[in-house]
Amino acid sequence: MSGPTVAIWKFASCDGCQLTVLDCEDELLAIAAALDIRMFLEAGPAQMLDHYDISLVEGSITTAHDVERIRDVRARSGLLITLGACATAGGIQALRNTADIDACRSNVYARPEWLDTLATSTPIAAHVQVDHELRGCPIAKTELLATITALLAQRRMPISAYSVCVECKLAGNPCVLVAHGTACLGPVTHAGCAALCPSLGRGCFGCFGPSESVNLDGLRSAFGEIDVSDDVLVHLLRTFNTEAPEFSEASNRYRAAGPEGTTRRDP
């Protein structure tokens, strides 16, 4: 083993981003040769070092213990890179942020008093300094590899923050909103997935969160033209990146503009 020492940490998450690391099947041997992976419980390594050159962090902060642990991880890390929607925006579990946490607790668990949780799910950057973020639910293997190889060659990290629309056009996809009248978050969503859903004829679900330039009111008007209601738009915004600031501000405002269900039309 050689190369920089690496740790991969998990907080509140589904493990999908860590699985994306393991999903780099053709590259795994080369990754293992290029990186000195010391901590990656999902795959085996469990060496607690005082210092890792690079920490990759999956998951959001949902307990008081998490708050302590991410500070500890930060202190042990050179570069800290977050992986995925949970770590960068709070994840789908951040839906609790606008709900009654006690009601959630007792609706879900038989013995809610055994549960130790914060009322909110927050991104890593809300607690410690983050050096680089990989978006997505889950992250894209291509972006992970591009980030690792950029670090190894000491190049600028090659993340494009433009819209998914650009990736659609690069791929040669027709716009599903224009050609089929399908509700699509692509125009406001950060690139990275290579336009996975529109390439299969579906609208974008916004897995990579807000793009560098978000105009949700503009998208709302465009949805109005294809008879997609505020309800549908709010539901689309309130998924994996529900607490991304641009998405939550808009979805809260649209929800406040009309009670749920009053304008429902299927897309």
Place this chain on the structure above:
Amino acid sequence: MSSDAVILDPRSGMQALIDALDTAGYRVLGPVLRDGVIVYDDVVSESAMPTGVRVEQGAGRWRVFQDARPERFSWTPGADSWKRFVFPARSEVLRIRRTDGSWTTGQPAAPDRPLALLGARDCEVRALGVLDTVMLGPNHPDARYAQRRADAFVVAVTCGEPSSTCWCTSMGGGPQPHDGFDLRITELSDHAGHRLLVQPGSDRGEQIMAVLPGSDAHNADIDSAAHVVQRSVDRLPVRLPGAELPALLAGSELHPHWDDVAARCLSCSNCTMVCPTCFCSSFSDHTSLDNDEAFRTQEWASCFQLDHSYLGGRPVRATTAQRYRQWLTHKLQTWTAQMGTTGCVGCGRCTTWCPAGIDIIEEARAVIGSQMVAARLQPVDVYVHPR
């Protein structure tokens, strides 16, 4: 009789044309209907090309209708442009490999066959000319573009069914190509039946035409084609004074209307990506995990991307208003001084494919209409924003 034109059967004649181009060594590209849109792709059989397809286009709207009619070209223009073939959306430029302490470099192989573009509309033929000026200009010729473009055979088509988004006649063209093609097809459908009138535009075109199983065209066919053109012209009102746009838009940098558009514009880049003349691209470097291989790629970029104007540590055009202004004024105003041609051919794609339904004509009219140009252009009411 007109021996410099032939009449072809719309199906067997089309197949003969594809075969003749293939035999002559071309990679034949033509329109195909896929995922509800018409795009250009490799065609081997004429049956892969649309038949009886109509397309309804509007601002932010494209709908395809299929019926039993036999027409081959009753739609305009395709969703995607020929740009994708002469200037691919993503391509590798260079690859470097380290072996035993020394470097070997490789460049992607040149295409093995020249392209044949079957079904290029007038706006598309002119768009290729505009791209040529940019990509092959003396200051920075692009050798890879030159390779892809070299010897391309153009089969142009007269537009008999302009879309409501088409505005070529405002930008000095349409609906019938007059040059820049090797063969030109005009689809005829009258009392004499459904047929294709084929006319040559070059020696190469004449050579291909000579092997097609056509009959000589008659004057009645030529007259029928003129009627098709006139009918289309009647449906293509001049919507902007193309040649005067650079002067009319000059000095509009701080116009308040840019903020009005910015409230609607999503900065999504669709307009620039579907535009057949937009040429911006960015390069990026990639390395292998063992650091022994590096390669550089080029991909389409857009002035709607923040990186596009990143200078001195920040984007110069940080707001959507600035970016929309860059797009519109580059296409309709500054391009002319920069390149010596118009930047827009009036194909209407940017309007159709804008998810927000923003129409470049309406926005240009809004800016020009309230510009301080009244003294230069009387009367000005034609430029008043219609809303």
